[in-house]
Amino acid sequence: MSAVLQVEHLVAGYERGAPIVRGTSFSVAAGQILTLIGPNGAGKSTCLKAVAGLLSCESGDVRLGGESITDWPVHRRVRGGLAFVPQTDNVFASLSLDENLDLGAPAGAAAPGMGRARALLASEPSLKGHGPMPALGLSGGQRQLLAVARALVSSPRLLLLDEPTAGLSPRAVSHLLAQLRQLANEGLSLVLVEQNVRAAMAVSDEVVVLVQGACALTGPPAQLAADPRLASLYLGGTGR
């Protein structure tokens, strides 16, 4: 199966010469969910931001559908089929739910994924009738769902989500993860960064454990769950 996203020997950080991600490599196939896990400070969110184009890469390569996007600005990556949902401040609070969705579509172009986005929002009954209201009044779970829905409007090939379940109720977590699994089953590729390891591994096809900015372990969730090195990594080991 050809990879939708290939990350090769990625080195990136917030300041040049002080990398947080140190030579990370992984790839994601179509319809696959890959989850980046690891202890605090491992570089998971930094890695996702570098793939999204929010941080410049010092070295390494990021390829989307086989094409190198390492030097592309963020908005060009979005047009190329990549969508990123940040962990916090991921909706425009002063804009209505409908306006948030509209901004997900490219300017002057059709919104190929609007149907799928609307269907995702319809899966949450509490959002019914919220269309013209400011997103300011939405709960954490509703905001997260809106942020994912807006990302779907441009019909991306790859969806990156930074800790999508952080701060959500158990019901909202299971609802959101079930929806993400459904999107993957429809062919979308997803990369998640998660602290909620057990819940994320339950919906993932592949898990990458990052430690100190590098891949320490990679494999299917069932295989990693049985690996004693996983617990050791979370307790401060290096996995070697």
Added chain:
Amino acid sequence: MTLQWLVDGIVDGTLIALGAAGATLTYATLRFGNFAHGELVSAGGYLALILAALVGTALPLSLTTVEGLTATPALLLALVIGAALTGALAVAIDRLVFRTLRQRGSTIAMSMASFGVSMALRALIESTFSARPRYYSEELSIAWNWDGLHLAPDRALVAVLALQLLAVVHVWLKRSRLGREMRAVGENPLLAAVVGLDVTRVYRVTWILSGMLAGTAGVGLGLLSQVRPSMGADLLLPMFAAAILGGLGSLPGAVIGGWLIGCAEALAVDKLGAQWRSGVAFALLVLVLLLKPNGLFGRSGERL
């Protein structure tokens, strides 16, 4: 009791609102107070002065159907071109000064730099045109008189055109995709980029619009009084007072704020004397901010 102060306050307030609209737009999208906005007003006034002279030679027509009107078709055409050129000037200043500071994420540095831009532009205008006041027309706009209430045709024209322009800009920003993009960038530029918006383009459009509104205010101000190097600087404090009073980021707020400041100034001049003009307006500003810190129409989290 004469209501002349109300007529004067509404006309002057509308002009203040036109200037305030550009300043509030810049603040709402770029998140900094541009203290060089007054010099964009002056630049618009002087550009129209040059253009009106050029166009007037080629197009020697007058609006003779309205008695007492000194504004000519040449000046109206000069206004349109001058406003567009002021928009281009605003973009050029952003490219030269503000863009680099913005990329470093320093809004306080941008505000401080805008003081420098303000002084440099004023010096440039004064060295080019001298401090001597200029006029678009040597003729007097003879006022209409209704039972002791006076209104010069030029003042009526400026107020009507300014309000129409503000209404068009407001509706456009509310309904257009670009208006939504400006609100989104103002609220969270990083998220706007993540969503796929071309943030640089949104900033550029904001500068053009803000510059055009400032340039138009400059022509209005020049028509009603004089074209002089300090005309924009003198309007700066009333403009910001109106923008803050109405609620930063709100165009209808800028209009109401402009009217309140204009009327407070006119009433102070009428009842207390000209020396109270600025003091009363700012007392009103402080009073409103004490009661409503976000201004009359400003709500936290809501812009434009």
